[in-house]
Amino acid sequence: MEEGTLKSPSNCAGTVGVDYGDTDPFQWDSREDCQVRQILDRVADKWSLLVIALLDNRRLRFTELRREIDGISQRMLTVSLRQLERDGLVKRTVYPVVPPRVEYELTPLGRTLHTTIRSLVTWTEEHQGEIAAARQAYDAAESGRG
Amino acid sequence: MEEGTLKSPSNCAGTVGVDYGDTDPFQWDSREDCQVRQILDRVADKWSLLVIALLDNRRLRFTELRREIDGISQRMLTVSLRQLERDGLVKRTVYPVVPPRVEYELTPLGRTLHTTIRSLVTWTEEHQGEIAAARQAYDAAESGRG
């Protein structure tokens, strides 16, 4: 199983050698625990991001989520949901009926993250134009230089 | 080359089939442009996240960045920086000296993103304990059900 055992050992070896002397705005990576690196990676994951974004304050069924996040495979949706559930961000409710009915919703913890993620999404919405422009400019200059 | 051409064609096919009827909190993925999906993936990237986080309001050299983001390979740092530069988030300054000296800093656009990313990092810092606890609980219950 590709559980959340620990895939990247190198993440915790020396983690990040931040050493500002006094002002250390990013002590999180070297001290605290390298956990932050790992959690960031999980939370900033492509699919997790979308799942959390979609579960605003609604309960969605598996298939509903799958339809909304067009392009996600059943497998990845399952895996993502499992991870989010394990991290206490998403609550999974199974109704013992036939056919099966499973609903997903954000936990209180997940809702606090939703806010942050939402702001990331909003940022992207607002600045996609600038980014597109920057890319064009970059690519133009690039092809110009050969 | 693994440029930012377009790796996931499926991303833009139907993108996300959001269809709430009236209240559509996530129109971004289906309308606007699927760009959002792609940009989100880029800015939420593991290394990009850390790079932007580290370039708070300082200029860092290539090697400095590499040292701070312990665990990143030269290749990925280069790739990440190129992408960020192309997206207009990071400014690259080359000093025509020998040995070469290259410094990186956030652009104004990058600085706006920094704020958002910083809040994501902060969230992770603040809630890593809860997540760890949730994982323990989950794993315990899991092994219990065996």
Place this chain on the structure above:
DNA sequence: CTGGATCCGACATGATACTG
């Protein structure tokens, strides 16, 4: 020092088939 190019393995992800 800063990178570009290449090679290659590992892991993540998709596709498919099967189950309760």
Place this chain on the structure above:
DNA sequence: CAGTATCATGTCGGATCCAG
């Protein structure tokens, strides 16, 4: 419907060599 298991593979990312 909601997964699980298995297999195939594409991509990411590390290691290495080379160049300005």
